[in-house]
Amino acid sequence: MKKVALLVIVTFSVITTYGSIKSYNNLNISSGTMIAILIMIISLSIFLTLIIDRKTLKKRYIEKENELKHLNTELEETNIELESSYKKIEKLNSSILKILELSSFFSAPKLMERDFEKKVLDLALEIIEPAENGAIYLFDENNNAKMVFAKGYDYEKINELNLKKNDLIIPEKAEIIKDIHKINKNKMSPKKFAAFIKLGGNLKETLITPISFNNELFGIITLDIENNSPLKNYEDYHTKIMDYFGKTFAGFLKMLNFIKQEGKFHKDIALTLVKTLEYYDNYTRGHSERVANWASLIAEKMNLDKRKIEQIYWAGILHDIGKIFVPQSILNKAGKLSPEEFEKIKLHPTKGEELLKKVDGMEEISKIIRHHHERYDGKGYPDGLRGKNIPIESRILAVVDSFDAMISERPYKRSLTKDEAIYQLKRMTMKQFDGEVVRTFIDIIDNFNIK
Missing domain, CATH: 1.10.3210.10 (Hypothetical protein af1432)
Incomplete structure (x- = not known):
């Protein structure tokens, strides 16, 4: 608006000046001089316009520069979030691939190997990077909770405590629990808890995963972070990974039970047939x-x-x-x-x-x-x-x-x-x-x- 107003004033001045010069012919001003005066006035108006434009442009440039800086900051923050999300997705994909590899490991002969539980726990600790120690508990028909394998704990001594299923925390799905011993204290007898905490260490966070298949509970997997690891923490996506892991493990435990029962049935049939043949x-x-x-x-x-x-x-x-x-x-x-x-x-x-x-x-x-x-x-x-x-x-x-x-x-x-x-x-x-x-x-x- 300022630019338009200035142009109007300059134009009016030029017209007025031209009229004044024309009305005073007795001043004996030549037409060349008059044109020069007009050019000077027009040049001055252009110069003033440019000065105003420069100030306006500079102001707009600063505003745009600040706006771009703000956008750049937002983009950097978004980029950091995207990188973090990408890393999580990458870890999630890697974990899923490892769990799929677990399916090839869960073949009938390997299910019968003595170090089967060790391999399962090692894989869980590999997938969930913050985890330092862990254990697998399996339950029997009498609700006994046997620690079948552990890393970082003496599972033979823990089994001497004769833990029951009710002594342990069993969530419906994978859950991150802070300071788990405070909860264990309310579930166990004082004597059992004192012995358990002595063997169980000082824990910061525990990721507990139920091993369940079609509402049939086989046990739990516990993955622990110790208190002396301030930079390590579990995140929500770790629970999603372990939910899938727990269900996969449970499915194959179900298959293992079937194989054992079916194998015993087949062997009984075989031995009966052999005895029949011996008489024959x-x-x-x-x-x-x-x-x-x-x-x-x-x-x-x-x-x-x-x-x-x-x-x-x-x-x-x-x-x-x-x-x-x-x-x-x-x-x-x-x-x-x-x-x-x-x-x-x-x-x-x-x-x-x-x-x-x-x-x-x-x-x-x-x-x-x-x-x-x-x-x-x-x-x-x-x-x-x-x-x-x-x-x-x-x-x-x-x-x-x-x-x-x-x-x-x-x-x-x-x-x-x-x-x-x-x-x-x-x-x-x-x-x-x-x-x-x-x-x-x-x-x-x-x-x-x-x-």
């Missing part, structure tokens, strides 16, 4: 146990994994179970078998497979049994498999099954001595038997009480 076939008595024990020792010596060792043991126990489909008169015949009778005997591996593959969890064992009479040169039965195409478990069974048959007395043949049987194994290596299996068996055979 006199030769089988004791044979299956020897084959199972020797085969599992060979598998262990050959560094097969624990799952394969267990499978080969049960395959050894059940390898002749198909003989219950063979007439008893043939099985217990005193003399040599006729070709027709031998063909019926040869059916027992496939019959055993057919019987066991219908039982959940026995599918792989049934395949081992099917192939335990294959030969390394491909001349065995039922499928004529050759060399490494025969499952390693079946190749092991073939060696120990034949060895036990050679050293056993039969009505139609005498038993061989240990040395004679070893000679036959060596003679038939790479024909009937896998050479590596034979060598491994010979290396450990001195541990057996065989004459």
